[in-house]
Amino acid sequence: MKQIVVLSGKGGTGKTVMTGALAALVDNKVMVDCDVDAADLHLLLTPKVVERHEFKSGKKARIDERACVRCGRCLEVCRFGAVTKKLFIDMSSCEGCGLCARVCPAAAITMEENLCGEWFVSETRFGTMVHARLGIGEENSGKLVAQIRQKAKEIAKEAFRDWVIIDGPPGIGCPVMASLSGVDAVLLVTEPSCSGLHDAGRVIDLGKHFKVPVQLVVNKWDINPAVTEQIEKYCTENGVAVAGRLPFDRAVVNAVIQGRTIMEGESLGLKAEIIKIWAHLKGAIS
Amino acid sequence: MNVCVTALGPMENSEVDPRFGRCAYFVFFNLHTRAVEAVKNPNVEASGGAGIQSAQLVASRAAIVVTGHLGPNAFKTLNAAGISMFSGATGTVKEAVAAYEAGKLARATAPDSASKSGIAS
């Protein structure tokens, strides 16, 4: 059983479109959408939820107004600006450190487990998908990502699936690290722009740090062939193989609008290129 | 004296788990009585600090750790607690203990794994 994560550094380069295409193309796998902040893979895979779980992490402070003696000690000690002048807790600023609860002379503050999201196991036309939704303003620590990755791995083992395919989050922070650790390969999907190159470099550094091989796909490559070559050259110089290139094609948007993956869309050229990219990726892993 | 081996299962013939902080089980092997006791790792899904908490769990019960790799936080904690660390173990728990006793394992003198490497490996 092998695991692949699709990353980009910069958002909007085509991770989810690529993951959707692999979902359609690859046999015998489990999908995981690890972009728990703004999950989109379900728009292509139309999952039917089979299991729903609450996700709790960290704590939030709560002031019992009847017990509160309005001394303001909590406001004095809070370093996150989470206690308002009127001595209420601003939930979106509270980081759950618990200091206010410990200093309150009236024991009027309790720390409560924070329900910050949910995660799901679903069935799609391409197999099982594990996904999640993180609540608004919550800390994206990577813990929810780790949770759904663990579940996906368990499902893959029990059902003898060959692949776990992970739609990764943007950026390079903790959620990205949680989606990338222990995988067999990273598929880096980027676009031919300054931002794309800049942020791809940071993903490559992360791959080196975690000792995971990285393969590159430049999406919409013909928007700027010169920058495409620059990115491919940078990658080759840094031990990253070029798995393929996808041209800009309205067929992609059309497929997304219809809730379909590229492999179910109208462009034969794109389909052929995705097949080549997958062959390259598979070859590199084995 | 106890050796702690990180493992994928709770038995003597379970495979070694190369991770420390987020390994599946800690198997404690008494070198004198040869008795085996396993503890399921409660820190598997921790987002941060798994290495530290696992190290504290182990430090109270074993003087020696045998594993695959150690991340920076686990290494720092075990080192402070005076626990001897051996890395590069493979095979089953039984085979790893035998390798340790035969002096075939390298003593870990520095962390050799990136932080958070063990998530969902």
Add this chain to the structure above:
Amino acid sequence: MIIAVASGKGGTGKTTVAVNLALVLEKVDFFDSDVEEPNAHLFLKPDIKITSEVAVPVPVIDAGNCTGCGKCAEVCAYHALAVIPHPGKKSQVLVFPHLCHACGACSLLCPAGAIREEARNIGVIEEGECGNIRFLHGKMNVGEVLSPTIIRRLKGKVRPDAVTIIDAPPGTSCPVVAAIRGVDFCVLVTEPTPFGLHDLTLAVDVVRQMKIPFGVVINRAGLGNDAAEDYCRAEKIPVLAKILFDREIAVRYSTGDTLADKSPEMAKIFTELYQNICQVKNEADRCS
């Protein structure tokens, strides 16, 4: 007035809109608050004059005064302190600075007064100018987690009498909330695809919960369908601008080129966007 430019989804054109909006204003402060992946500087190319380090206080244990009681580890919600017992000797306390959230609980509550705080750097804030724009951004060091801290420090440099544009990070999690808290208006940038629409609804939830007046810019209009516009109409959300998809814009973006200072049509689009923002903001003020 402080205007934030945000988006549920990454890659919709937040930075494009924020940067070009700044370029049509006579005098403006521009803050790039995507401290994990700042990239507005690639377009505005500011001349950086001031660099300040962002440091957070982390605990340092005075081993002499420490009694090994373990209170510090007990009160730490982030497992950044660990107590190591040594048989027959005083327990030792280890600090893990990367896990520390700088809440101050340990140093405040240590019964022996054995913990002091020292500064640890987590990133930088750079300040400079480009033309009429006063430019600031934050850059968080790789591997750090306290982006809201850097964002709050950055926002501490907002001048009350200036027009400020804040380029927010993508998504809806806590760095975004830190970036847009307290702003006067929020522009939400979307693209007319199902991904853009879905993530727009998430972003709308955020600004409504935070009671910030807002409007939507539809970027790459024509490359998709009408669902986003229909949604805005149904929700009575003002559409402040529609930027038609033009391959030329994509090419310019890819080379780090700006638009509003190079073409009169683009300048007009962004000038009208600013006028619409002011209009919607005034209406919102009258209603509240």
